[in-house]
Amino acid sequence: MLLTITPDDALIDVPRRIAVQGLRPGEGVTLSTRTVRGPGVQWQSSANFRADEAGAVDLTRDAPVSGSYTGVSAMGLIWSQAPEVEGAPREVFAAEPAAALVTEITVTRDDATTLQRSFVQRLSADGVTRREIREQGLVGTLFLPAGAGPHPAVMVLNGSGGGINEPRAALYASHGYAALALGYFKAPGLSDYISNTRLELFETALHWLHDEVKPKHGFVALSGQSRGGELVLLLGSLFPDLVSAVIGYVPGAVVHSAQNACDPATGREGPAWIFRGQPLPHLWQNNRTASWKPWDEGPQPRRHTNALLTALQDADAVERARIRVEHINGPVMLLSATDDGSWPSSLYGAMVVERLRGFKHPHPVEHLDFAGAGHSIVFPYVPTTQLVYAHPVSGRLSTTGGAPAANAQADEASWAGVLRFLNLAVQSK
Template structure:
């Protein structure tokens, strides 16, 4: 770690000190920031900056006033302004945004989970809102945020036509298994699975939308069943303690598999901002062809951002047009955002509740709904993206997708939902929540 940079303060004749602890931790672990040796009641700005793997700079900042001892303790004191306000220990992460002059439509995502997200945190004299790179910081620290705890194994999976990455917790196991499905953006997204393995779950991040290598016409229920069995049959995985976790379109697949598959029999499922309104017994190509028929329902706002949620509205009453969730025999956790502009997740959850009540399996359903949160509910302290660049899988059109949400409530949703997801998985995949093995840095 770089040593903290400290600059002599002319006013006090002392060197302000900045402490960020831990300097190395998991991305869902809170840090504590303290600034000492300031003047009493001195106005300062705490600033974070991160260079993404796409070579874009992201920043956040908060305005503070030191106490009578010349100290700022972020966990106790409120930010008076900046990219976040109030007592927010992690505001310097979740309120990050591209620096002024950056490209439009950016989204911050970690591709290489073998390396940390490095964030430089600095303290400046006065309440600043811009021009940080032209000012001299009073002190600077560097912190590393990891998705993989020490000892977690990353294993490429290229077997029986299945593509993905398996993350295994340290030790002999066996561990509960989680099949991890991302949404319609496609590609292989590893960071959530890496973090799940850091909390004691063997997690397979599955790639199922990769136009250059996986033809959607060849991806149907058997592909997901093969992936499930590969995970289930791994010697470090407890074959009778398996779950599926899906976000967005991945939730639809999770519901289909849980309702209809004779191979996939999960102990529980987690669905984040998804829907049961999707053709069943179809290949992905057929699903997207069916979705193309409804593109006239897409809406565009005044900022030319696409609102996707109307594609499945109104929720059909015809049972043949949606997953028969009454067939599901395992506990399901639905995590929904009430400002989801990409998918009609709240309306879908209401319909699912009704269907499951009629079928007599409503006791298996747990629904979390977060006010003013948007579609992309990710691991804690991930910056909020109200809109970003996106390629529609059904038309291959490049657009700016409106995800929805407001920054502060969305940050709360991500932190609270992640804690409840881990608790849900521990409850149903371990004998008790206390038996879960959590790897620590």
Template sequence: MKAKITVTPEKSLFVEPVCIIISNLPTNTTVKIKAILKDENEEPWFLSEAIFKTANDGVIDLSRQAPISGSYSGIDSMGLFYSMLPVDKTEKFYSVNGIETLVFLCVELEKKIIAQKTIERCFSFSNIETREIREDGMVGVFCYSKNSHKIPGIITVSGSGGGISTEMAQMLASQGYAVLALGYFGAGGLPERLENIHLEYFQNAIKWFKSQKQVDENKIALRGASYGGELVLLLAATFPEEISAVVAISPPSMLFGGFPYSNKPKWIYKNSPITPFIGGFSNNDINLTEAEDLLKTTQNGTIAFHAGTFEDPYVVTPLFLKRIEKNKSLLDALAIQVEKIQCPLLIITGEDDQVHPATMHGNLIMDRLEKYHSTIDRKHIHYSNAGHSLRTPYEPKIDLPWFVADNVFCYSGGTIEGNYRASVHAWKEMMSFFDRGQECPRPRKCTMSAVTA
């Protein structure tokens, strides 16, 4: 009989694990299993591989057996997925976001393919409606299951990359929510940069979202990562009566300047900049970009020198620590007033975040809530061996420099396995939190938890 690859399910969401079993193999033989993601030209783009030894029954079950060697180690049915690396490691962009893609699996024996199978990984179920929204100056994507009515809603926002988080909205909608991926800069019809963004824009978007027939107006949650985490904390503190739950991933605890121009304000409310905020070291230079500030502070020895190249990427966390130290007399005024938040709060961070000191910020948020005797349900989960990118489980967790802008590369932190395990756990925690927080209020519970990834 021919060797056979069985994948369950054959079509799955990016956030779902699959089971891979290879059967009808020669007994007590080593074989190589490859997983390949192809680009739009059908050329190999991402690749992983592992060598296994077959047992007496001629079966390899990835959920029960560890590879002898390869891209990953240990028993893990999704090891071939998270351990993929780009074939061209000098390529500037590694994200698989935006792609509903096919994964090609093959089994090789003595360098010959003896079994192959293609499986589909997608962002949403076929019953998910995806609508582009351009109304009253608002730009976004609205996702919900067809025929849904008055279901809990989530508004998700991007971080410093801008744009619209369509894929995240689709994945969350596939979990049973009505989701608005709201753009606020870096998309057509919106400001080009993260600066001078009016909070009233979000207030109007929340009002619009609540008016949709698919949405339960009493159950509106917020989700944001990085500077998007700063934004959702600020919105929940500014419009506390509008929000029923908040998830902030790798957020700052205080206000920072714009991006890429760090000496300009990010946020405007009632026609006034929200101040104070932490800017770059050259506070009088409003035309200094984040990348230029990094270069200056490495060249003058303020932080350890890195060239910002692929071979020598920037490590940005020391820069943020120095900025915080420089403004230590203003820290209370700089802090986001999270004590005004009236809904459950979940903070997720990586202890090895090299973009900014996210776990420190998460702890500061928890400390401030305690200081002001907040009674909200809150939890801070922080993961060892994890960095800045804790978003989607099972996608490739690339341990390579991250291209930011202006031909600048940065290191985001964590290990491939650490980021993977943290992302899987964090996704489950986030969905459990949304499920609880959107259904009914709970008694106060203050929790700090460290997870070894």
């Protein structure tokens, strides 16, 4: 029996060919995986296959007869992984955020004979460097690609969970971009809450990137997820001379209040963003239709989207809170999901496209809307099974929506789309 994994050591976004040879024709075998993720938690999957007439199983070709996933999926054993212990943290990256992940695959035959091999998923390519940034009030991590540069740059912003998104920044750097993962709350020395975040912080960070990194063609893109997706659209509209392109993962089309990431002292209807000393008007402010009831009292697992849909019924409040995306001076990419449980990103993406079209935006606008997927669109070949979670700030249980297979497809297609979008944006600068 021979188990091959090709390639066995590569970037995380590279699909692998997993194949078994030397079996008896029609023999049943089980392939199982185990990966240590997050704070020492074992994640696992298992699927049963039947060998073809040549005695081979090839995951790029063969669907399992039963197991953790269905259908043909070369990386199904990875995206279908789940924590070994129920209720374990859903974090899928190591304690060192940009560290490589090692997955062990075991093949078990009917006679209990086993064979094991492992493969490595890396977030940082050879030559990528990591530097912690603690200056000018900035708290973040800068990843630089191999080579002297100059390189185009990307600033990476997290959502309502806060923190510093090192994995995505490391992967951007692995594809040739100087990537600054910037924290703005729940990071060392910063507030634990999104409430009253000063937007001048990001203005400073943009100037710092231009001055320190001196990016190729002066190109600085923004990439943000969820609240970070709202934020990058907002920053692109406020600082158009500093931003070359905007990538909004499951973004908002309007300014929101602090919501689940709020400081309890100011509450979930308090402001998230402060600009030039004034809170920005947000959706919940003086809203005639908004109600938290669908969220507070809705059936488990709760969907935050249902509360926001009540607020979106007040057209005047929506217009007051709408992000002026027409001021963005560059191409815009939106990635959304039709079954988003956290907020209606599919609708928000359509609202942004409609507004840009109405103002005859002179730059490319792309909207990838993934059917059946949920809020957690990241990048390829990570587990997509943890749909219900406790919010990292409020602790409240909710669902991000979607289904594992649809989420995995969105992860793969979105990342390919983003890399293509960035390449074209840099070329056109």
